[in-house]
Amino acid sequence: MSRNSPSPKDDLTQLKQKLIHYKSEIRHVQNQLKSYERALEREKENTSFWKKKHAETLSTSEKEVEIEGLERELDLLRNELSEQKIIAEAFREKASRKQPIIEEKIVEKVIEKVVERPVERFEKSDILCFFQHSILLPEQSESELMIFGNVIIQNQTSSTLHSPVLCLKMQPTASSTLSGKIVDEKSIEASSIPSSSLEWRYAHPKWNEKIQNDGEYWIKPIKQTSLKPKDKLLFDSFQVVIPLSSDKTSFILEGFFYSEEWQEGIPFLNKVVLNFP
Numbered sequence: 001m002s003r004n005s006p007s008p009k010d011d012l013t014q015l016k017q018k019l020i021h022y023k024s025e026i027r028h029v030q031n032q033l034k035s036y037e038r039a040l041e042r043e044k045e046n047t048s049f050w051k052k053k054h055a056e057t058l059s060t061s062e063k064e065v066e067i068e069g070l071e072r073e074l075d076l077l078r079n080e081l082s083e084q085k086i087i088a089e090a091f092r093e094k095a096s097r098k099q100p101i102i103e104e105k106i107v108e109k110v111i112e113k114v115v116e117r118p119v120e121r122f123e124k125s126d127i128l129c130f131f132q133h134s135i136l137l138p139e140q141s142e143s144e145l146m147i148f149g150n151v152i153i154q155n156q157t158s159s160t161l162h163s164p165v166l167c168l169k170m171q172p173t174a175s176s177t178l179s180g181k182i183v184d185e186k187s188i189e190a191s192s193i194p195s196s197s198l199e200w201r202y203a204h205p206k207w208n209e210k211i212q213n214d215g216e217y218w219i220k221p222i223k224q225t226s227l228k229p230k231d232k233l234l235f236d237s238f239q240v241v242i243p244l245s246s247d248k249t250s251f252i253l254e255g256f257f258y259s260e261e262w263q264e265g266i267p268f269l270n271k272v273v274l275n276f277p
Contacts, residue, residue: 043074068137127161128154129257130269138244145242147272151235153227153257161227165203165220165258166235167265173215176251180238182219199223200235227259242274250275 047070133149151168155161170176181199184207204210204218211217219235227233242251253272256265 040074043070046070047074126155126157127257127262127266128152128156128269129255129266131253131255131272133272135274143244145244145274147240147242147253149238149240149272151238151255151268153233155227155229155231155233158229159261160229161259161261163220163225163260164227164233165218167256167258168217168219168238169254169256170215170217170240171252171254172248173211173213175243175245176215176240178217178238178240178253180235182217240272244276248276 047067050070051067130152131149132152133147136146136148138145151166153164153166168178170178183201199222200219201222202218203220204216207218221233224233240253242248251272251274255268255271257268258265
């Protein structure tokens with residue numbers, strides 16, 4: 001064994017430190033989770049209180065405006081709570097996956113045998129991919145519903161991911177449109193939009209056909225060609241416009257992350273799912 005090679009004892013110590021770190025992260029996220037849950041309960045109580053207090057004094061239109069504002073605040077809290085639950089679950093899975101590795105190292109130490117292993121690729125759960133969104137309900141005179149959101153990709157591995165690509169898929173494909181800071185690659189140089197706003201471009205050569213036929217938006221960042229360890233990749237402030245019609249029963253927006261290391265794709269941890277009465 002090389003003098004510079006870590007001993008089984010060093011490996012065991014490092015793995016125990018990682019496990020302690022993940023458990024600490026889980027406790028931190030769980031505390032945040034409880035804080036959001038308490039805030040959500042307070043908002044529910046406040047909503048109920050003000051509904052009763054002003055039931056006799058507010059006109060019907062004023063009540064609707066007040067209720068709509070409170071419902072939006074509740075939606076924001078639900079989104080934050082959902083995001084924290086997603087992150088907490090990812091850390092729980094990561095911590096449970098590390099425990100068998102520690103036990104395996106202890107056995108190796110007992111029998112005093114070091115086993116050479118090939119370098120393995122990280123698990124999908126080491127890369128956090130999810131939507132953060134809110135929904136704008138239409139007024140009575142409007143016939144469209146809007147979704148505002150962000151895509152967040154976080155590299156929790158110790159390796160750099162290269163050539164990141166996103167696929168955002170909408171079902172059903174007809175009518176609904178997604179927009180954001182995206183441009184056609186052929187239009188980048190000729191575009192009149194400030195270069196600081198051009199963050200993403202279409203990754204598929206026939207991107208318009210993919211949107212029309214499959215409801216798939218294939219995009220990649222213009223400047224950020226790699227995602228370093230612990231870094232985030234953001235596709236922020238996107239909008240989805242969904243025309244409402246009597247024959248529309250549901251809408252689904254799902255996402256997938258690709259890189260040179262993960263060419264088969266990693267599905268997002270959550271989806272945007274709407275059901276219409």
